[in-house]
Amino acid sequence: MTIFLKVGGMLKERVKTDVDEWTRSVETEPGRTLRQVIEELGLKTVHVAMAFVGERLISLSYVPHDGDVITLRPPVQGG
Amino acid sequence: MIKGFGGNQLRIDLTTGELARTPLDERFAREWLGGRSFIAKILYDEVPRDADPLGFENRLVVTPGVMSGNFAPSGSKCCFGAVSPLSNGHGDSTVGGHFGPELKFAGLDLLVFSGIAPKPVYLLIDDAKIELRDAAKYWGLGTMEAEQMLKEDLGEDFEIVAIGPAGENLIAFSCIGHDWGRQAGRCGIGAVMGSKRLKAIAVRGTGKVPIHDLKALRDSTMAIIKRTAKHPNMAPWQKYGTAMFVGWSNQHGVYPTHNFQTTYFEDYAGIDGQPLVDRILVSNKACFGCWMNCGKYSKVSLPGKPTVFVEGPEYETGSLCGGNCGFNTIEQVAYVNWLCDHVGIDTMSGGGFAAFAMECYEKGLITREQLEGHELRWGSIDDFEHFIDMIVHRRGIGEWFARGAKYAAEQIGGGAERLVAQVKGQGMSGYDGRGAPAMLLSYMTADIGAHHNRAWTITMDEDLGKTVIKGKAKVVVYLQHIRPFFDTVSCCRLFWGEVDVTAEEHIDAIKLMTGWSDFTLEEAMRLSDRIWNLNRAHYLERNGGPGRSFDYPNARFYEEAVPSGPGKGARLTMADLDVMLDEYYEARGWGKDGNPSREILADLGLADCAANLQKRGLLGELFAPLPAVRGERYKPKAF
């Protein structure tokens, strides 16, 4: 199945986008968790501070569905 | 007329009351740009090397910077600087909000306060009408109380910065408050302001800042606004701000817990961004000209406590006043945030130093008797409140902590110095460097002491390997040039860090503001290198040398392994720190002793620094070829 990862900031340096400026399509097996998808891509979970499906906050244990658009927010210094 | 700038500087002699408003020299503006670079230059040139930071001869420097107020990505900041009572070296701290832009509209780019007022005063700037006014009725008020009263007395449209009782009482980690809960928090600049009996600065500016090409600036910034509105990081940033990093930090073994004893706080889910949004958030709050609005204004009601309003908690407060002190509900952390803001202390050093005291109490190094019969337990709001009160009013051992926790540790003895998380007296930011060696190096080498805003390296550390020591120093140097650039031009670096507004776009915006068509990023980075070395020279001239002797953290960070959580087992040794320092000094063009070399100072046009260091026997000897460009950008692999 295909899912779509939206990435910006430091994640954009680490993920090549192919759909548009911020979006990367990923072929993956049903039943994989988001953590597994990220790690199979070559990323480390330290690069992902939060993840969303639409506006819904999800954890790295989330199991994506076909066509999901998942926004990954990287960490950055806080104040 | 300098384009993009307010056009004038103001000298305030608080002793005599003399005020002098004179044009800002454009060559000075081009050479030093503004913000923390103005501060570095003025402090170096004007403050005698033996001047007491809380004495007559220190300077308080206030400077908005070229981008502030000029319709640019978050051109909102104002930089405050002085010789720091915490580090006894260059100190600066930046606040967002609306004060910097208002100074520009009043035609001002630089305020330099000297001397000490005979009695408490505030400075009123109402365009060109400038007065020192009696501040007796405001003295003793909390930072936000003072802001409120001054707005009632002068007008809602005045922008106010104010210190609280902590600054008035010269607490070494006092901050300056603004805009209902923003601060220039670090370095104890609030104490310098208090030492001068300056309670507040109130400014109203109705003037027009000349812009070189306003139409082009307007169109390019509007295009950036529209482009970034759709950026994947924008919506989460707007909704959660920085508080959400509490969870991430815990999951990756860098979260300070119980005074950095470990790096995982089991109750972290109760104090991160989700409970903030769910339970206490009132409104999103932006700085001037910023469409990321990461500020989170909150309302907190704790049983038995007054209902309070606070901007926050941000990540640093959520860590250093969160798990670090054992507070496990968002309401508790927000209340502690408010308390620190109200009295006017830095939540970072405040939380960190209180946590240190909590560990001392736990270990019997501080007694109930020394705490006026109170305890100082992890997670106790009452104990924390009482302890802070002792510090703010300098009672008992509060007198020790009033001078900073490093001093307090020396008085407490019994090995306490090993436990206080600091470098050069500045309380450490909310990341434990045992899980991120380059972050520890960043703390060790930051000009103002342990602070993360000079170089933030957590993800690079993990990319290259959390246990990898070598090869990271040159990246730290690069970050120490690019990140402080944003403090020099006074805009928020989070547009660059979060939503891909490039450094080159910031340079282009500055060119449109000023008409400096030949201004480049290379010039700006070279200025960062220049002031880095200037600040190092200043530090050594004040504190002696070798520089290396000041560049170590407390012993916990090279003697203890992290005992629990995802970071369990993380451990650095003194040898590791020395490897990192050697690499760092080589990358900087310094000697192995951590002193700048003649060659690097000559390269940067700092011959006067070289002469001053030589006189004191503090010049370093190059031990490797001087790099043509100091620092190297880290380019991660893309998958």
Place this chain on the structure above:
Amino acid sequence: MRIQVTAEACTGCRLCRQICAIDGFADTNPRRARLRIEAKFPSPGTYHPQVCDQCGDCAEICPEDAITRNDQGAYVVDSERCSMCGVCIDACPVGVMMKGEDEIPYKCDFCWSCTEVCNTGALVRAE
């Protein structure tokens, strides 16, 4: 047409005021703007944009008939006819009839720049 205001979405960034000043007067100072933001701090801690709703009170009270609608449907001041009496400024129920440096009042003319710059949804161009 109108500027729809959702106060809960306002963050006090002042970009609306700044773009209004830039587009109206080539000036980055938000004080030149033809809309206001009321900030209620420390409590309750909220922002309230005040924008012209084209109610027409200014036009009705003007003794010189100097205030008429433009092609966007906004009331604007004809500076040639204006006698600078200032009654329209006092008459504005929202406090967004501004007094110019040349004494001629000025107001929102529905240029829509504020709605373009606002990305929180606080100010939206609506029918």
